[in-house]
Amino acid sequence: MNIVVEKLVLHRAEGLFPAAIAIVKQPLNALKEIRHSFLHPNELKFFDTLKFERVQHSYLLGRFAAKKAWSVFAEDNAMTAVEITAGIFQQPVLYLPGGGNIQLSIGHTEEIGMAIVFPESHPMGVDAELIDVKQSETIRSIVAVGEQDKLQLIHPDAGKSLTVLWTIKEALSKVLKTGLMTPFELFEIDKVQHQDGIVICDFKNFPQYKSLSWLAGGYAWSIVLPHKSTLDLAVLRKLYLQNSAGQVS
CATH class of the missing domain: 3.90.470.20 (4'-phosphopantetheinyl transferase domain)
Structure with a gap:
């Protein structure tokens, strides 16, 4: 399984802001096999309504990348307790068991999922x-x-x-x-x-x-x-050199 997750520290004059970013490249069948380990019960129900493999794959790629980023951000492995829903503009919204002002952004292609988790204030x-x-x-x-x-x-x-x-x-x-x-x-x-x-x-x-x-x-x-905001660009360089993509071109 190709997964890269990195913690980020955003530097600003008023202080430091944590974040975490994840990139996942994994075939649909492999993600379906482990979906119960990272999808919230409501997400599992929604996944069962998806009929087309392409839609299933993009959904699982995005959710898995987001949950891995959240897990590193929060230092918590209880990924199934976290739910990601769609806002009124179809933006992803992160719901945590105990509440909290943490949000995320998700991007994906047909083969890769990418997500970043950050404080809502940043x-x-x-x-x-x-x-x-x-x-x-x-x-x-x-x-x-x-x-x-x-x-x-x-x-x-x-x-x-x-x-x-x-x-x-x-x-x-x-x-x-x-x-x-x-x-x-x-x-x-x-x-x-x-x-x-x-x-x-x-x-x-x-x-x-x-x-x-x-x-x-x-x-x-x-x-x-x-x-x-500034961050250590070496962390991003490590991110893309580690991920399954391999070389910068």
């Missing part, structure tokens, strides 16, 4: 996307006029650059809890820089946030977090 969002030449041409439609000259700054390969941009905008939409209901032009990136193998972008219309992105194993990955 909003974050994540997304992952397979790099696909055909899909990248579709993504080109969400590029704002002011972003055209920034694609090359993200990565010299257009397909990779476009896919990273998509994950950045998806992750920001999750922080704002708007999903795909807001025109992506509003999520236009501004300054682009590179540090320790991570692409860091600012936002033109949301200067209070920034994105951290990387490429690994044919996927683009992004985290969006408050602009003034």
Whole structure:
């Protein structure tokens, strides 16, 4: 089973904020076999209503990644006691047995689940996307006029650059809890820089946030977090070097 989980510490002037991130790559059959070890009873009932394997797989990938991240965040292995439901905008909402202001963000592809757990007072969002030449041409439609000259700054390969941009905008939409209901032009990136193998972008219309992105194993990955928060980028580097994706490309 391919699972990578890392604790994160977000540094701000007012103090430290904990978080945890998990990446899971596991086939559907294997996840179905262990679903009783991590799904809440209500989640098990909901899973039984899912008819299509693709939907089942994405549901289990996301829930398993989220529960593993929560387990490390809370230092608690009672994953079945935690329930993740959908909010009114279909955003994931974390319900804990004893309550608490802890929330999460989930991203997944057909094969990979990614989740981050964080204090509600420190909003974050994540997304992952397979790099696909055909899909990248579709993504080109969400590029704002002011972003055209920034694609090359993200990565010299257009397909990779476009896919990273998509994950950045998806992750920001999750922080704002708007999903795909807001025109992506509003999520236009501004300054682009590179540090320790991570692409860091600012936002033109949301200067209070920034994105951290990387490429690994044919996927683009992004985290969006408050602009003034910092974390040890070596932890992210360890994350993508450990995960099943293997090498940065």
